[in-house]
Amino acid sequence: MKGSLKMTNLLSRIRKSSKKTKTSTNKHRNRKRFKLRNQNAISIPKDLPSPHEEEDEEGEENAEEGFKLKSSAPLLTHGVQPLGNLYLNPGSINSRDTGLGNLHTLSDELVLEILGFLDSTDLGVLSTVSKSFYVFTNHEPLWRNLVLENLNGGFQFNGSWKSTYVAASYPSFDISSNALKSFKVRDFYSDYLFQSWLCANLEMKPEWLERDNIVRKRGISVEEFVLKFEEPNKPVLLEGCIDNWDALENWDRDYLMQLSGDVKFAVGPVEMKLGDYFRYSDQVREERPLYLFDPKFAEKVPKLGSEYEVPVYFREDLFGVLGSERPDYRWIIIGPAGSGSSFHVDPNSTSAWNAVIKGSKKWILFPPDVIPPGVHPSPDGAEVASPVSIIEWFMNFYGSTKNWKKKPVECVCKAGEVIFVPNGWWHLVINLEESIAITQNYVSRRNLLNVLDFLNRPNASTLVSGTRDRVNLYDKFKNAIEASFPGEMDELARKEAEKKIQQKKLSFWDSVSDSNAGAFKFSF
Amino acid sequence: MSGISDTERMITLKTVEGTLFDVKSSIAKDLKTVQAFIDDSDDDVTSPIPLPNVFTRELSRILDYLNNHHRFRSGIEKADEEMARYDAEFAKSMSHEELKALILAANYLNVKDLLEFLNQTVADVIQNKSVEFVRNFFGIENDYTPEEEEKLRNENEWAFNGVEQD
Numbered sequence: 191m192k193g194s195l196k197m198t199n200l201l202s203r204i205r206k207s208s209k210k211t212k213t214s215t216n217k218h219r220n221r222k223r224f225k226l227r228n229q230n231a232i233s234i235p236k237d238l239p240s241p242h243e244e245e246d247e248e249g250e251e252n253a254e255e256g257f258k259l260k261s262s263a264p265l266l267t268h269g270v271q272p273l274g275n276l277y278l279n280p281g282s283i284n285s286r287d288t289g290l291g292n293l294h295t296l297s298d299e300l301v302l303e304i305l306g307f308l309d310s311t312d313l314g315v316l317s318t319v320s321k322s323f324y325v326f327t328n329h330e331p332l333w334r335n336l337v338l339e340n341l342n343g344g345f346q347f348n349g350s351w352k353s354t355y356v357a358a359s360y361p362s363f364d365i366s367s368n369a370l371k372s373f374k375v376r377d378f379y380s381d382y383l384f385q386s387w388l389c390a391n392l393e394m395k396p397e398w399l400e401r402d403n404i405v406r407k408r409g410i411s412v413e414e415f416v417l418k419f420e421e422p423n424k425p426v427l428l429e430g431c432i433d434n435w436d437a438l439e440n441w442d443r444d445y446l447m448q449l450s451g452d453v454k455f456a457v458g459p460v461e462m463k464l465g466d467y468f469r470y471s472d473q474v475r476e477e478r479p480l481y482l483f484d485p486k487f488a489e490k491v492p493k494l495g496s497e498y499e500v501p502v503y504f505r506e507d508l509f510g511v512l513g514s515e516r517p518d519y520r521w522i523i524i525g526p527a528g529s530g531s532s533f534h535v536d537p538n539s540t541s542a543w544n545a546v547i548k549g550s551k552k553w554i555l556f557p558p559d560v561i562p563p564g565v566h567p568s569p570d571g572a573e574v575a576s577p578v579s580i581i582e583w584f585m586n587f588y589g590s591t592k593n594w595k596k597k598p599v600e601c602v603c604k605a606g607e608v609i610f611v612p613n614g615w616w617h618l619v620i621n622l623e624e625s626i627a628i629t630q631n632y633v634s635r636r637n638l639l640n641v642l643d644f645l646n647r648p649n650a651s652t653l654v655s656g657t658r659d660r661v662n663l664y665d666k667f668k669n670a671i672e673a674s675f676p677g678e679m680d681e682l683a684r685k686e687a688e689k690k691i692q693q694k695k696l697s698f699w700d701s702v703s704d705s706n707a708g709a710f711k712f713s714f
Numbered sequence: 715m716s717g718i719s720d721t722e723r724m725i726t727l728k729t730v731e732g733t734l735f736d737v738k739s740s741i742a743k744d745l746k747t748v749q750a751f752i753d754d755s756d757d758d759v760t761s762p763i764p765l766p767n768v769f770t771r772e773l774s775r776i777l778d779y780l781n782n783h784h785r786f787r788s789g790i791e792k793a794d795e796e797m798a799r800y801d802a803e804f805a806k807s808m809s810h811e812e813l814k815a816l817i818l819a820a821n822y823l824n825v826k827d828l829l830e831f832l833n834q835t836v837a838d839v840i841q842n843k844s845v846e847f848v849r850n851f852f853g854i855e856n857d858y859t860p861e862e863e864e865k866l867r868n869e870n871e872w873a874f875n876g877v878e879q880d
């Protein structure tokens with residue numbers, strides 16, 4: 191925008207500047223919180239579940255129906271309302287500001303960043319300073335960070351992150367009798383905190399699930415798959431190709447618990463026992479639930495690895511030549527409704543398949559040349575700034591895709607179905623219910639040159655993921671391919687060059703012989 | 715390793731009061747908001763970039779910080795100690811009001827490292843202090859009733875052991 195500065199307010203993660211923990215899905219560093227748009231007074235639609243805390247003393251009846259947000263009603267976990275409501279209430283004071291004193295000129299994000307440097311005792315003490323401080327210091331993400339940093343994965347989720355932390359760190363303090371009941375504040379207006387609550391409690395709207403335009407195929411041959419989908423790099427949903435999996439028959443929560451309840455799996459930045467994870471996922475109600483996403487599940491529990499096999503379409507997997515030195519390539523994915531991954535492109539320029547064993551997932555895919563609305567990759571592709579949560583993306587950006595010419599590919603993938611995600615495609619996934627899935631990334635001959643190019647980039651060491659030896663991966667891989675498939679790369683390169691020449695020829699003739707256009711078409 | 719300035723271009727920034735600052739492009743990179751503006755511009759930016767939210771005092775401090783940090787980073791070994799000393803002095807040299815104003819400016823200009831440092835500085839002030847201290851320091855009115863406050867204290871009793879008494 192000429193003449194004025196666009197204010198980019200990249201919200202750094204609310205945590206102490208600590209080690210960058212690496213997970214296979216953690217491709218996002220900076221996140222942007224989009225302010226509430228076009229929303230003044232909020233009346234919550236009927237499908238919104240009522241707040242989960244117990245009713246307050248006044249006995250407000252908010253039960254099953256959904257409710258309208260009155261300006262004086264202390265409704266939310268702490269009674270936070272959006273700023274729009276303040277403006278409708280002339281003469282009203284914002285207890286947020288009075289309670290912060292001269293800190294009130296700082297934005298919510300800044301206040302939370304400051305609080306993010308404090309430890310639990312400080313937060314506990316500060317909550318008694320004023321009602322405003324109460325709301326801020328009880329912001330769950332702060333406590334989530336404390337739990338994840340200090341307790342690693344060894345925690346028993348206890349209703350809320352704060353409660354979990356206090357119960358674990360101050361065992362002599364009787365949590366239950368002094369149940370940290372939520373305390374309602376009045377006249378507290380804040381878009382950021384309201385949005386945070388909203389995103390944590392909103393369910394997927396039916397209209398977000400309506401569009402299902404992916405191509406579905408059942409029982410096609412590998413040749414047809416390669417010709418129609420892999421080669422042209424198009425997504426497809428394959429039905430019936432994992433019917434023979436033992437996993438499909440056996441895997442449910444009880445089975446997995448019996449098999450591996452005490453095994454630690456990778457969950458976000460930590461490792462957790464499966465049993466502890468389920469305890470968390472049953473209770474949690476937050477914007478970005480922790481997601482179990484483990485690249486070593488077959489090594490940890492060989493039986494799991496033995497109960498599935500790679501569908502026939504994806505068996506050519508050239509990273510296999512690297513043996514144990516190959517980057518992470520297969521994950522078990524378990525998560526509650528609302529968990530998932532916001533927009534990203536898979537690493538190393540690989541393609542992927544994702545098979546749902548239990549539950550269901552909503553997918554949204556954009557082709558490589560179309561950046562999804564609300565997503566801002568950095569020029570070198572190393573960082574992706576995207577809305578904080580999947581729900582927030584749906585609330586703020588999904589609607590705009592309806593009018594786009596380049597509509598995204600969408601579908602709901604159910605148990606027994608497999609989706610093929612071509613390399614370079616942007617995708618977003620959200621679990622609509624508790625789900626168990628397996629996903630793998632792979633490289634076939636159709637994709638080999640792309641991957642080599644990617645690994646050979648000058649900034650490969652930051653971009654390449656899933657392996658410890660990033661810088662040498664290019665050399666290793668190239669040599670290994672040459673050893674196992676001598677001459678293959680040259681052959682592929684030759685074919686590729688030939689194809690390009692063909693395409694140039696075509697477009698030339700196109701322009702010369704095009705009588706429909708009437709005017710001479712320039713093709714540069 | 716960041717490249718040595720191929721062309722150390724100068725960018726001119728203009729504060730609210732109209733003061734002009736010439737800034738090396740390598741420094742301007744740390745002002746991410748400014749950098750985004752430059753990146754988004756089709757042509758080379760020749761005229762001064764106006765910063766409608768930033769005052770001279772703040773910009774001057776920010777540039778001072780960045781210039782020094784760049785110097786420390788590109789210099790010799792003992793830089794860490796020197797840098798820590800500089801940072802401590804830098805934080806101490808400001809009143810609370812000035813610190814807050816600087817946070818807002820650093821936030822607007824998106825100077826990540828400085829912002830983190832400033833936020834940490836404020837956090838350091840609050841750390842381990844009593845409720846009364848915090849209220850006085852920030853000029854906060856206690857809006858709890860005595861009953862509410864007591865109830866809340868009980869609920870957070872685990873936090874109060876070991877903190878300096880009011």
